[in-house]
Amino acid sequence: MLIALGIVLIALAALGILQRMHAQHELSENTDRNAVPIVAVLIPKAAPADQSLTLPGTVDSWQDAQIYARTTGYVAKWYVDIGARVKKGQRLADLDTPDVDNELLQGQAQMRTDEANEKLAKVTADRYETLVKQGLVALQTGDQYVAQLNADIATVEADRANVAKLENMEQFKYITAPFDGVITQxxxxVGALVDAGSTGSNLFVIADTSKLRVFIDVPESYASSVHxxxxATVTLSSYGTQPFAGSVARTADALDPNTRTLRTEIDVDNAGQALVPGVYANVKLALATATHNFIVPANTLLFRSEGLRIALVDAQQHVHLQPITLGRDFGNTIEVTSGLDVQDRIILNPADSLYEGEPVSIASHDR
Structure with a gap:
């Protein structure tokens, strides 16, 4: 009886040990299974081939010029002020130039003196030429008077050139507009001393606003699409939401090495003078990109010390932290310009603790 009871007790003890071992094994399996993160993945969506790109721009006049005096003098009168619209050749101001006036009078008097000397030298040279033919004077003497005549002729020509220069300087006392435009400065x-040349301050600044130039800097990834x-559609914040139509007129045809952007100019007609230079503009271009860009949710990005990354799941269901380059930010979604492929599986809402090569399990309902 005691032996049978002992056998029963031993059997019960063995059964309990086996049950505990089985429970421990199941717990270990569940722990290992739960240790592998379960992730939701999605496939990147290709960005549309035709994309609109909006860039900030600066508006400039079609042409502008700083007007300086070409002669030294005093301001006698000015005819236009800022905001005045002027025509090419219109008188803007008059200068009083006493120094140039006196130099011109002196030059004209010197030319008259030299012309008189030339006439006398001509008469003398002709007279000695006759005497040389008659054999009454030596040939050398005749040649001397002919040489004197040539020297006097050259002197008169120099006087004429000097007088012409001074007459031009005299005309520069009248400041005129070089083209149609508006006076901006x-x-x-009256009475101010004006020095000739660009060393002093300019007298006027004139701008042609019949057309406007809008300058933008196109990023490198879109530069090849600009032609x-x-x-182009130009919107100016100071003019509400009304857009102005324009077109790309020219590009720098080379990227700025500092900013990696392409300087681009858009021409906008301003015949109605509705726009003014210097305002801030937004320029919208419709681009057909040749690159393979993708749109991904913003919550797929990982910000690491080594740079921006997106967590991918490879064929062996291990994590790969892929470096990427971002394009435009649309808020909830981001454009990726490089680093992704159409077959990639991107982890949605990746944990900051993910590391390269970490095994993961993909959720049954992939996005």
Whole structure:
């Protein structure tokens, strides 16, 4: 009886040990299974081939010029002020130039003196030429008077050139507009001394606003899509939401090595003078990109010390932290310009603790 009871106790103890071992094994398997992160993945969506690109721009006049005096003098009168619209050749100001006036009078008097000397030398040379033919004077003497005549002729020609220069300087006392435009600066007053050349301050600044130039800097990834004649829409914040139509007129045809952007110019007609230079603009271009860009949710990005990464799941279901290059930010979604492929599986909402080569399990309902 005791032996049977002992056998039963031993059997019960063995059964309990086996049950505990089985439970421990199941716990270990569950722990290992739960240790592998379960992730949701998605496939990147290709960005549309035709994309609109909006860039900030600066508006400049079609042409502008700083007007300086070509002669030294005093301001006698000015006729236009800022905001005045002028025509090419219109008188803007008059200068009083006493020094140039006196130099011109002196030059004209010197020319008259030299012309008289030339006439006398001509008469003398002709007379001695006759005497040489008659054998009454030596040939050398005749040659001397002919040489004197040639010297006097050259002196008169130099006087004429000097007088012509002074007459031109005299005309420069009248400041005129080089082209049709609007006066944007006036920097002179009656009686002010004006020095010739660009060393002093300019007298006026004139701008042609019949057309406007809008300058933008296109990023490198879109530079190849920009071409001459491409339509553009220009919106100016100071003019509300009304858009202005323009077109790409020219590009620098080379990237700026510092910013990696392409300087591009858009021409906008301004015949109605509705726009003014210097305002801030937004330029919208419709680009057909040749690159393979993708759109991904913003919550797929990982910010690591080594740079921006996206967590991918490879064929062996291990994590690969892929470096990428971002394009435009659309808020909830981001454009990726390089680093992704159409077959990639991207982890959605990746944990910051993910590391390269970590095994993961993909959720049954992939996105």
């Amino acid at each position: 006036r920097n002179l007053d 001459i004649g491409m339509p």
